[in-house]
Amino acid sequence: MILTVNKMENLKIGIVVADNDEYKPLADIIENGNFENYSFLKRIGHKFYIETENGRAEVVSILSGIGKVNATAAAMHLVDIGCNCLLNFGLSGGISGVRRNDLCFTDRFLEHDFDLSGIGYKPCEKPSQKYIYDANKELLNIAKSVIPNAKIGTAVSGDKFICDAKTRDFFKEEFNAMSCDMETAAIAYIADFSDVPLLCLRRISDDAGDDALETYREMNTSGETVLADYIIEIIKAIIESYNYEK
Numbered sequence: 001m002i003l004t005v006n007k008m009e010n011l012k013i014g015i016v017v018a019d020n021d022e023y024k025p026l027a028d029i030i031e032n033g034n035f036e037n038y039s040f041l042k043r044i045g046h047k048f049y050i051e052t053e054n055g056r057a058e059v060v061s062i063l064s065g066i067g068k069v070n071a072t073a074a075a076m077h078l079v080d081i082g083c084n085c086l087l088n089f090g091l092s093g094g095i096s097g098v099r100r101n102d103l104c105f106t107d108r109f110l111e112h113d114f115d116l117s118g119i120g121y122k123p124c125e126k127p128s129q130k131y132i133y134d135a136n137k138e139l140l141n142i143a144k145s146v147i148p149n150a151k152i153g154t155a156v157s158g159d160k161f162i163c164d165a166k167t168r169d170f171f172k173e174e175f176n177a178m179s180c181d182m183e184t185a186a187i188a189y190i191a192d193f194s195d196v197p198l199l200c201l202r203r204i205s206d207d208a209g210d211d212a213l214e215t216y217r218e219m220n221t222s223g224e225t226v227l228a229d230y231i232i233e234i235i236k237a238i239i240e241s242y243n244y245e246k
Contacts, residue, residue, distance in 0.1 A: 010056075010058065011055065011056070011057040011058070011084065011085065011238070011239060011242050012057065012058045012059075012060070012081075012082050012083045012084055012085070013057050013058070013059045013060075013083060013084075013085045013086075013087060013235060013238065014059075014060050014061075014062070014075070014078030014079070014081075014083030014085070014086050014087070015059065015060070015061035015062070015086075015087045015088070015089075015231065016061075016062055016064050016071055016074045016075050016078065016086065016087075016088045016183070016187055017061065017062070017063055017064065017088070017089060017090060018063075018064055018065060018066045018067070018070065018071060018090055018182065018183050019063075019066055019090060019091075019220065020063065021220045021221055021223075022089070022090045022091060022220065022227070023061075023063040024223070025223065025224065025225040025227070025228035025229075026061060026227075026228040026231065027046065027063075028225075028228075029225070029228055029229075029232060030046045030048050030061070031046075033048060034048065034049070035047060035048040036048070038060055038061075038062070040062055040073075040074065040077050041073060041077075043062055043063055043064060043065060043070075043074065044062075044063050045060065045061050045062040045063060046059075046060070046061050047059070047060050047061075048061075050232065050235050050236060050239065051239075052236050052239045052240055054239065054240055055239040055240065055242060056239065057235060057238070057239050057242075059235065060078060060081065060083060062074045062077070062078065064183070066182055066183070067159050067182050067183065068111070068157060068158070068159055068182065068183060068185070068186035069159075069186075070183075071088075071182075071183035071184075071186045071187050072186040072187070072189070072190055075186070075187045075190040075191070076190050076194075079190060079191075079194045079196055083196065084196060084197075085139070085196065085197050085198075085199075085238065086187065086190075086191050086196055086197070086198045086199075087198075087199050087200075087201070087231060087234070087235070088183065088184060088187050088198070088199070088200045088201070089200070089201040089202065089203075089227045089228075089230075089231050090181065090183070090202060090203075090227070091181075091202065091203055091204075091205040091216065091219060091220055092104065092155065092179035092180060092181040092202040092203070092204055092205065093161075093162050093163075093168070093179060093180045093181070093204070093205065093206050093207065093208030093212055093216070094178075094179055094204040094206065094207050094208060095156070095168055095171050095172050095177040095178055095179055095180055095208060096153075096172045096176070096177065096178060097151065097153060097178055098151050098153075098178055098179060098204045099204065100204050100205065100206065100207065100215065100219075101203065101204060101219075102150075102151055102203070102204045103147055103149075103150040103151070103201065103202075103203055103226070103230070104150055104151045104152065104153065104178060104179055104201070104202045104203070104204060105135070105140055105143055105144070105147075105150050105151070105152045105199065105200065105201060105202075106135055106152075106153070106154070106155040106178075106179070106184055106188075106200040106202065107134065107135045107140060107152050107153065107154070108132055108133070108134055108135070108153075108154040108155070109132070109133040109134075109135075109154070109155055109156075109157065109184055109185040109188035109189075109200075110124040110131065110132055110133075110154065110155075110156050110157070110175055110177075110185055111124055111126075111131070111156075111157055111158060111185045111186070111189075112124060112156035112157065112158040112171060112175070112180070113158030113159055113160060114126060114131075114158075123174060123175075124156075124175075130189075130192060133185065133188035133189060133191070133192045134192075135188070135198060135199065135200065136191075136197035136198055136199065138197065138241075139197050139198070139199040139238070140152070140199065142199075142234070142237050142238055142241050143199055143201065143234050143237070145237060146230065146233050146234050146237050147201075147230060147234075150201075151178065152178075153176075153177070153178025153179065154175055154176055154177045154178050154179075155177065155178065155179045155180065155181055155184050155185065155200070155202070156171050156175055156177045156179075156180050156181075156185070157180070157181050157182060157183060157184050157185035157186060158180075158182065158185075159182060160182070161182070161212070161213070161216075162180045162208040162212065163206075163208065163209065163210065163211075163212035163213050164208075164209065164210060165208075165209045165210060167208070168180070168207070168208040168209060171208075179202055179204060180208055181202065184200045184202070187200070188200075199234070201227060201230060201231060201234070203219075203226065203227055205219040205220065206219075
């Protein structure tokens with residue numbers, strides 16, 4: 001299983017994380033080793049290296065802030081500085097086929113708050129461009145080797161916290177969505193437009209229903225390291241699967 005990218009060069013991985021509480025467990029892991037502080041548009045981040053027996057990756061992580069605009073800016077910056085692989089992790093609302101605490105990989109991404117249906121387009125469809133973005137299959141296979149029991153499905157993203165059953169059920173019926181969040185489709189657009197592989201690892205924090213805010217806050221402030229621990233293991237697996245030949 002070999003990860004191929006558009007340029008066979010030293011592996012440089014970018015990580016986009018939206019929320020302070022989601023980012024802190026990763027920051028704690030990073031700051032136990034050698035790192036440099038990294039900043040982008042007044043956002044904090046880290047630059048560090050991960051090594052395995054067979055390779056090494058430079059990693060730049062950015063705490064982007066919540067929402068599609070913030071995530072897009074961070075992802076584009078990471079592409080601009082030469083990252084040839086993008087990762088994202090965080091919490092998501094569950095739509096269908098998942099339960100709270102489930103780990104999920106996204107294979108399809110849509111922006112649920114983009115709507116030109118009033119002038120004849122499909123919900124989420126953007127004129128003259130893709131409106132469903134696909135995850136990188138090679139990265140998905142690598143990540144599944146690390147978390148074989150993770151669920152895989154469609155994520156819908158938008159600048160709104162989903163906390164009502166009616167909206168949740170619409171996403172299920174219209175898009176067969178597995179989860180909802182506020183960033184991943186925006187990052188997927190940058191990855192697709194820039195021809196850079198993307199992997200999103202999400203943990204289900206709530207059911208996107210009426211009590212979603214309470215259950216989301218409970219998990220978000222718990223300080224659990226599950227996502228950060230797994231993202232480090234996934235990076236190691238990427239390194240082991242990467243073709244370093246130029």
